[in-house]
Amino acid sequence: MSSLLPMGEREKSLLRTMPFISSLIGEASDQMVESASGVHCEARDIIFRQDEPSDFFYCVLSGYVRLYRLNRDGREADIRLCGPEDTFAECVLYAEGGYRYNAQATDTTLLCRFETRSVRRLAERYGAIDKAMVGVISGHFLESMDCIANDRLQTAPQRVANYLLNACEGSVETAQLRLPFPKSLLAGKLGLAPEALSRAFSTLRGSGVTVHGRLIEISDPEALRNV
Amino acid sequence: MSSLLPMGEREKSLLRTMPFISSLIGEASDQMVESASGVHCEARDIIFRQDEPSDFFYCVLSGYVRLYRLNRDGREADIRLCGPEDTFAECVLYAEGGYRYNAQATDTTLLCRFETRSVRRLAERYGAIDKAMVGVISGHFLESMDCIANDRLQTAPQRVANYLLNACEGSVETAQLRLPFPKSLLAGKLGLAPEALSRAFSTLRGSGVTVHGRLIEISDPEALRNV
DNA sequence: CGGCAGTTTGATTAATTTCAAGCAAGGTGG
DNA sequence: CCACCTTGCTTGAAATTAATCAAACTGCCG
Numbered sequence: 001m002s003s004l005l006p007m008g009e010r011e012k013s014l015l016r017t018m019p020f021i022s023s024l025i026g027e028a029s030d031q032m033v034e035s036a037s038g039v040h041c042e043a044r045d046i047i048f049r050q051d052e053p054s055d056f057f058y059c060v061l062s063g064y065v066r067l068y069r070l071n072r073d074g075r076e077a078d079i080r081l082c083g084p085e086d087t088f089a090e091c092v093l094y095a096e097g098g099y100r101y102n103a104q105a106t107d108t109t110l111l112c113r114f115e116t117r118s119v120r121r122l123a124e125r126y127g128a129i130d131k132a133m134v135g136v137i138s139g140h141f142l143e144s145m146d147c148i149a150n151d152r153l154q155t156a157p158q159r160v161a162n163y164l165l166n167a168c169e170g171s172v173e174t175a176q177l178r179l180p181f182p183k184s185l186l187a188g189k190l191g192l193a194p195e196a197l198s199r200a201f202s203t204l205r206g207s208g209v210t211v212h213g214r215l216i217e218i219s220d221p222e223a224l225r226n227v
Numbered sequence: 228m229s230s231l232l233p234m235g236e237r238e239k240s241l242l243r244t245m246p247f248i249s250s251l252i253g254e255a256s257d258q259m260v261e262s263a264s265g266v267h268c269e270a271r272d273i274i275f276r277q278d279e280p281s282d283f284f285y286c287v288l289s290g291y292v293r294l295y296r297l298n299r300d301g302r303e304a305d306i307r308l309c310g311p312e313d314t315f316a317e318c319v320l321y322a323e324g325g326y327r328y329n330a331q332a333t334d335t336t337l338l339c340r341f342e343t344r345s346v347r348r349l350a351e352r353y354g355a356i357d358k359a360m361v362g363v364i365s366g367h368f369l370e371s372m373d374c375i376a377n378d379r380l381q382t383a384p385q386r387v388a389n390y391l392l393n394a395c396e397g398s399v400e401t402a403q404l405r406l407p408f409p410k411s412l413l414a415g416k417l418g419l420a421p422e423a424l425s426r427a428f429s430t431l432r433g434s435g436v437t438v439h440g441r442l443i444e445i446s447d448p449e450a451l452r453n454v
Numbered sequence: 455c456g457g458c459a460g461t462t463t464g465a466t467t468a469a470t471t472t473c474a475a476g477c478a479a480g481g482t483g484g
Numbered sequence: 485c486c487a488c489c490t491t492g493c494t495t496g497a498a499a500t501t502a503a504t505c506a507a508a509c510t511g512c513c514g
Contacts, residue, residue: 069376077379079372091365094358100369101376123358130357131321131350134364138318141368142327145306148371149296149328151378152304152418155469182492191379193471198494213479213493382501409460423502425462440461440511 002041002105007112011038014061015112018085020136021059028126035122036112041105054092054099056113060084063109064181066188069101078188080144081106083180087136092116093123106185151191156200159190161227164209164218175221179214229268229332234339238265241288242339245312247363248286255353262349263339268332281319281326283340287311290336291408293415296328305415307371308333310407314363319343320350333412378418383427386417388454391436391445398448406441 007015012033015021021032039058041047047058047065058065060082067080067088079101082088089099093116123129150159163186168175179186187197201211207227208220218224234242239260242248248259266285268274274285274292285292287309294307294315306328309315316326320343350356377386390413395402406413414424428438434454435447445451 071380075380077376079375091369094362095365095369100372127354127357130354130361134357134360135321137361137364137368138322141364141371142318142322144368144371144375148306148374149304153298153302196470420503
């Protein structure tokens with residue numbers, strides 16, 4: 001079960017490094033930090049469920065959180081995977097109604113929790129908070145439109161190639177990367193069944209991708225771009 | 228070709244009824260309206276292309292605009308379909324870089340165009356503009372997450388059923404609705420080929436859906452919910 | 455009466471899910 | 485120290501779903 005815990009100095013200073021807080025200065029930043037609570041989760045803890053009253057939004061300090069929706073037969077679809085520095089459920093700040101999806105920790109995870117009401121009140125005083133929120137939400141919105149486009153025009157190997165290229169951004173020659181989470185989570189993030197991800201990786205072997213557990217080597221980024 | 232046109236009184240008062248303007252009051256609202264230009268488009272006019280510098284964002288006064296992305300082979304995927312009262316590309320206000328997708332009028336369409344730089348400057352003066360933007364963008368972000376979830380867990384007939392139910396919101400008994408755009412656009416919006424939409428409609432005949440051109444009759448909303 | 459855009463229908467193909475089974479690494483308890 | 489189990493991943497085969505290709509149909513307009 002997830003447990004509330006007071007924010008220590010360590011957590012506070014970690015929180016201050018998160019993009020959406022670090023874009024604030026002075027009192028606005030201090031008050032946001034002071035208004036936050038810590039939440040500690042273990043793997044598979046549910047943080048909130050769809051339709052529950054949306055009184056809080058969150059920022060991930062460490063670990064990963066999966067946002068997903070259920071259909072009537074109990075099948076799950078991942079909507080987003082949030083890692084360190086990501087915030088989630090911030091839309092509830094200005095959109096009424098309960099949460100629109102479920103949130104689950106995938107691992108030991110440390111979160112900051114903000115009370116919607118308090119932050120709204122703070123935003124009355126410090127306009128910079130609204131600006132920070134627009135920035136954060138815009139970024140998420142663009143990401144989610146990318147996701148829709150990718151789902152609709154890419155095959156499984158293309159999605160994986162795309163993910164790998166973004167993940168090792170910049171490397172021109174051979175690159176190596178280590179997945180920060182199990183492959184099954186990556187599959188969900190890309191909208192694939194784990195089996196489909198596995199098969200996509202074997203297809204990509206032909207384009208210079210070698211997989212050893214979570215360690216992935218990319219010998220020819222150019223080939224990957226042409227998948 | 229789309230053409231810039233001065234905002235007449237008719238256009239200005241129409242603009243004032245758009246949700247994201249009407250949430251503003253007094254000067255903030257006036258200045259936003261004064262800063263807008265009108266754009267008139269004919270069917271198939273391109274409003275902007277992916278990677279072009281994103282100097283403007285838009286609000287639809289009448290008509291429909293299709294946001295879509297191309298892949299390398301020239302296949303298109305729709306990301307969003309914007310109708311009257313919708314704004315699009317507002318994310319560019321706080322996210323740098325060019326447009327992330329193409330925008331095309333699907334019909335004779337009247338738009339308001341806002342210059343990003345001016346609106347940013349206005350927002351310095353009137354914090355309410357930031358609040359309005361958070362509201363608008365949050366709404367779009369939630370919609371796009373719905374879209375991801377629906378794409379990932381619903382079959383074609385389910386997506387169509389879902390669309391119909393949302394479109395005739397509230398009606399308990401039999402309902403009728405008229406599509407405001409051709410079926411091919413609806414197909415794109417739902418992430419389907421036109422043929423798949425057509426087949427989905429014939430499947431739904433078994434759940435009390437009758438189609439006459441753009442006119443759709445739903446004899447049993449309950450059955451539709453169970454598709 | 456053509457002609458055309460939009461839509462439907464049929465046949466085929468492609469991609470992915472689903473189900474089932476096997477494999478490998480790591481951890482546990484005897 | 486080893487047999488056993490668990491978890492995560494891979495592989496194969498079958499089934500589903502929708503895309504694609506091709507052709508026919510419909511209503512509307514000149």
